[in-house]
Amino acid sequence: MILHADMDAFYASVEQRDDPSLRGRPVAVGFGGKRGVVAAASYEARKFGVRSAMPSSTAKRLCSEIVFKRCRMPVYAEISAHVREIFYRYTPLIEPLSLDEAYLDVTGSLRLFGSAAAIAERIRREIYDELNLPCSVGGGAGKLVAKIASKKAKPDGLLIVQSEGTLAFLRPLRVSEIWGVGRVTEEKLLSMGIVTIGALADRRSDEIERELGSWGPLLQGLARGEDLRRVEGDRSRKSYGEENTFNDDVSEREVIEGMVIAHAETVARRLRANATCGRTVTLKYRPSTRNDSFRLVTRSRTLPVPTDDGPTVSKTAMALWDAEVDPPPIRLVGVQISGLDRDKPLQLSLFGESDDSGESGRGGEDRDRRRALNAALDDIVERFGSSAIKRGRSE
């Protein structure tokens, strides 16, 4: 049995919680200025048609009394960590999808706590009691059903679909409810006369495959309630990443470097928290050119030795940036590390792990100092939060 827990209008709810004057009013979190984007909208704002990812100017046009609040990422991250703590009381199998939603596999916890509904209700209650925030939970035999159920349960609700009811639940829904079915796929299915998940399930599989390719059988399986995707806890993840969108086009190297350093530190800290290292550093960015705005550019480099060190990651990412010929102004920049290696590097180094500079001949000593520094940083962040200390640049 899998639960999908999703905080209701997460950022907006936090703002309304912390500022009572906002309760009951339409609130958008994001940057209200020109070219700003809505990151989250309260339910009051959604009534006017305001949605996340919408340009702020559109939101203001739809709802003139909307209140804009700046994003307070560190606060949301802290609350998210607390929510995750609550999840961990019920199962170790947690797959966070973002700060505000996660899958939980509670199959093994049912005997301890009774039913999925009982667990879901306790989670909702504890989040409300401890954080004063609403959370909706859906449950089902697979991820797909759980996710759709949580959406149906919103706001502040609970919906568990029992295994035997899976097909009855799925069949009448539109195919677009399946995660991953976007406009293009939906149009293809519509052109085949397929509107509902039930119709997709009943169609001959070779027809579906002809139209959708190798994805067809997978999709049809989901429609038939065959959802074997496992909840992938932190232990089986493939990469760690962090990114941000700028309010304005950015082309100054210093600004980009500042964000890259911050992202690299966050990613490296998460690697260390999970006692893992990564080999491949990926820099991604989105050029601001208007007609090109959906193109995400990624550049990767594989390090000789896996690392969990922030400066090593940021230096590599910036080297990738500097290697770009004529880089465009950008709207988004992100750092990702993959090629995860839980085992410590097997091959020992003569000069220390990430001694690219070669300037220190005492590589081993340098590495030990870096480890000690990272451990101290992690301690401070653990106790005082991630905004307590930041990596600076030295010229």
Add this chain to the structure above:
Amino acid sequence: MNIQLDREILLTVLGRSQGVVDKRQPMAILTNVLLTAVTGELKIIATDLEVSLEQACPAKVKDAGQVAVSARKLFEIVRESSSDKITLKALDNKGLEVSYGRSDFKLLGIDPADHPGMPDSTAGAKNTEIISLPVAELSEMIRKTVFAVSTDDTRSNLAGVYLDKTDKGNGVRMVATDGHRLAVIERKLSSGAIGGGVILPRKGVSELAKLLVDQDGDVTITLTGSEAIATVGDCTISMRLVEGTFPDYKQVVPKDSPKVVTAERDELLQSLRRVSILSSERARGVKFTIKSGLVTVSANNPDIGEASEELVADYSGDDLEIGFNARYVIDVLGVLPEHARVELCLNDQMSPGVVRGDDRDYRYVVMPMRI
């Protein structure tokens, strides 16, 4: 230009140029060789701007002149020839006509004035050092170190061999490392002395090694601060020095290794080749279990299987288990003399080991793997 030359000589010279010209094509001109016919000889220049090679070969010159044509195509044309003599004639359109026997080729060319030629070695040179040493010795030094040069282009300061002065005497030391193993060799200079250390690029050194084949006498190397220019016979190779600081290699060469295992080089090499068949693809780890008089080399790959082999060795210290990348040990055994004994000088599982033969001026340091 209208010249005739000997096929064998031309083929050798063009063959050496192949390694130097730029195979990627950011600038088409760098895929060309510059041919200059002067009295009695043809000069051939190839460059990728990092490494430049100038060679001369005797020719019967009817008309002097200059052309720049595809290095690859000219080489292939000469290689496939069955005649002893080749005729090269410049065409009006900057092209080159190559003819032999009943064959005739017309190659398109590029304006020779656009070819960069050899770098001006005198420009900006302040503290020029000139050293020379026997061809055979330089060839050996390169052969025994170049395989340890890093192939990781994120560590540019390791992407070459380091030329350094010796602690005493008029010697030269060559060092190469990829961060996991390090090879260092010392030889005496015939003349001159070297000041500070310089890093010679991997490509330049590899091409230089090719020039040394079948040559006698001394090689002269001129260091200008930004370039190294080596002259041997009729060939001059110039390479831009790698910028960056070479790591402090002296620190990592163990001064004292209490545990010395002596084994037959050929036996150990063959054992490692066999056992490493079952080591993992990437890490190539093998375990050395060392007991009095006996070394067991073993590999274990959970996906494939395991292998082990025993060999007799001189050793009388405490038992020791240590892991190494088999590749790293095989590499050095490959350049050590055959039918001789080698020493494995070890300390503990986490400390660098040294592999050496009778020649105490050649040492190879290798970091263990965790096992």
